[in-house]
Amino acid sequence: MTARRVLYVSGVLVLCAWVLVPIYLIALGGLGGRLGVFRWPKEFLPTGASVDAMLTFLQIEGVWNAAKNSVIAAGLTMVFSVVLGAPAGYALARFAFRGQDAYRLLVLLTRAFPLAILALPLTVTFIRVGLYDTPLGVALVHTALALPFAVLVSASLFMGIPREYEEAAWVFGCSGPGAFLRIVLPLALPGLAATCIFAFVISWNEVFAASLLTVRERTLTAYLLAVLAESPPHFRYAGGLLLVVPSVVFIFAVRKYLFSLWGITNR
Amino acid sequence: MPARSPYLPYLLIAPSILFLAVFFLWPFAQTVVMAFTVDGQTSTGNFARMAADLNFWPAMGNTFALVIVVVPLQVALALTMAVMIQKMTTGRDIVLWIWTIPLGISDLAAGLAWLAILSNNGYFNTVLFHLGIISGPTGWLSYETPLTLFFAVVVAEVWRATALVFVILVAGLQLIPKEYAEAAEVFGASPWQRFRHVTLPLLKPSLQSALILRTVLAFEVFAVAYALGGRNIPILVGEAYTWMNANQNTGVAAAYAGVVLLVSLASTIVWLRVIRVRREHLP
């Protein structure tokens, strides 16, 4: 029994290390300076770590603009996907209506296609209508990426909130929308918040569509893809670190909701 | 339930349908049109050009090989992790957080992290060096070592994207009533038998979701392979990107996009067939 226990605990620890060690190492690379990249054999402790590369990086013109574009695009994606997705999710959860199957299929299909590829034809149209090279244009494509997700997740969220609560509210004289606003929404809010943050992360990390749809107003990932290809390695690692840190914080912020996100309360 | 307008559900889904029509169905049709247009005329020239390109078949092979190797590995690993977390009593929150961190990490950053580890004078080689296996910096990512390069991409992908499968499976596991497993235990089923005959069948809907999602996303791998192998390991989506950006040829890029769309659709159909789930169980 104890042998199994040891095996189990060490398994958990190994898997934790499996996740954390690469993050630690990219941080070492990003903080190791230009010559640290060539050091052989490598040190596993931060000897002579300097934040120079990171600082230079943060001072480069374009990084802040790109970060700002990323925030704008991700923020818009978040808003769009919840505003469009949550009502649809509610409809799927609460109503039996004709065409429901077809709609489910449409959503499932969107999820089954690599949507980033569709940025190709959109580029042409966006140039024509002036959405090319704007965070808004990027956000619209990213919303198409995040929307199916938002629909299905919010559907399972609303399904998890007992219909009886709402009916009770009607009994006490609330109107349909009133019951929704006062009873259902507060209950669904944490889950919806998590959906938001996921939409945010999807947009923040997406690189293919963002690279195609922007030239100057790049998002951070698109900017990094373009700039880092021509940069020395320690800059690339610093840029990688710059991308990882927000992700770690995001996930920390939503860790409670991660599983309710899939329609299940987590104790 | 009070009578509500029969149009309400349609009203609720209308915005998203409209949006998907504009940003999904329409560009989808456009991709098809672009792929079949050369210099303003309808033609299969782009597909001929694509198929004749030196990178097309390697990209096809690499992409399929990646999907076939990566997806099962991820599902197996995620299942193991999900079962482990089920049993956990102390530190569950922190372990959950750590295991789901990669969920938020972009493929670009993941590629860079693994580049730092696997490059010629990287950390992996340092470990091998200290173990006395190699005598100096050794290349694993060049065109001369396609196999190690391929497995480097596999490892990076497993690291980056297992968390998604893990989250879906944990959520699925929590849906399964404890009574089933308890009943099986009463009848003397071993832990493995319980897992195999009770848990796994009930996990089907989640498994299906996870497999569809992961397979489709695996066909889209791009930044990881690009960061690790550059043009040493051609990938379908990467080729589409190159044709669009470096070669400035949207027709061939759209042809590549078309191929990716087709294989993704095919894989979805395969999963829907192979793992049959009653519709009510879908997430």
Next chain:
Amino acid sequence: MRTNLRRLLPAALLGGAAMLAGGGAIAQDTVFLSTQLRPVEEATKMRQIILRDAPGRVTYVVDEPAPMTTRMQAELQGGSRTVSVVGAAHGELLPLMDFDGLEPVGDLAARLADRGIPAPLMESAKLGKDAPRYIPWMQATYIMVADKRALAHLPAGADVNALTYAQLAQWGRNLQERTGRRLIGFPGGPTGLMNRFFQGFLYPSYTGGLVTTFRSAEAEAMWADFKALWATVNPSSTSYNFMQEPLMGEEVWVAFDHVARVIEALRTAPDRFVTFPAPAGPKGRGYMAVVAGLGIVKGAPNRAGAEALIEYMTRPATQVRVAAEFGFFPVVKAQLPADLAPGVKLAAEGVDKTQTARDALVSLLPIGLGARGGEFNKVFIDTFTRIVIRNEPIRAVLDAEAQNLRAIMTATNAPCWAPDPASTGACPVN
């Protein structure tokens, strides 16, 4: 909301920049879009060192060549003009004339006559029109860099400054035999400039041409030689984008690259390296001249600022500073100071030896290919990949790729550029 955002964002950005500049309404920005000095560190130095003393407020933005063309075209057609000055290589400025995107700068050229820009450079700056369309800005080329330790292994009788491709191959073999490592490197990564090596160095040296001689018998022999040479080249070469890192990291001892992409290695360890011209082949010592120019965009929002900026950039003092920082050398008459940093001096020597070699055979960046420039590069990289990496038969590959090349030349109707002999109409693939 959509339209609002769309209008507000660019306006806010530019407005913000202008605000910072003068705190008032008068200060007007000169937006300087460049395809040169693009990498992070170079662009930062450009902003913080070179442009700090420029007259007026200058916003320096960079872009890759193809998107730059798209962007300029979009600005001209869309009417929202932000860019006043474009800085790009000669061959990258040429496609802008497809939509007449550059103002004639004859007046400015006359005012700058005392700067001593060589007449041939001014002549090619006319881009086929009557008046010059850009002012030459800086020049560079590609050089070879070697770790001094490698010199001991030079083949007998070889002069490092007058190397032939046969000697380079032998050198590589010597290095491999004596160190057990493959120590020659080329920038063959996805954003490396190896395509320029084929276009401006290898092909001219062996065949005396590029497009016209693409599938000639000389080219066949050339690829056979290069394939043999490749056996001693570090296999990571297909991942190197810049050679300065592998040189600094001692992964390679002998490397070929654009001078701006090795300068950091020379600067960091000037005592460790020597610079010398690329090898010669049967037809001479091919090298590619890179000339960048500064053009004023048609209907520039700030014409006065643009002219002041170009005047500033062509001052001898500015040109010397650019040379010292980036390894791009003056086009005007300017004496490089004796106290030049040793690394930059090394780079300057390499460039000088390349340009003044007895058997030098100059070639230009591709001209007139526009958006097909990418596919043009692809022809050479693909030919290399198929012959050298995938071991396909040379003749068959050359014939197959010649078709792709011919299709590009026909579609763009681009006439030949040096060293191919002038052509009427599209440059023929013989």
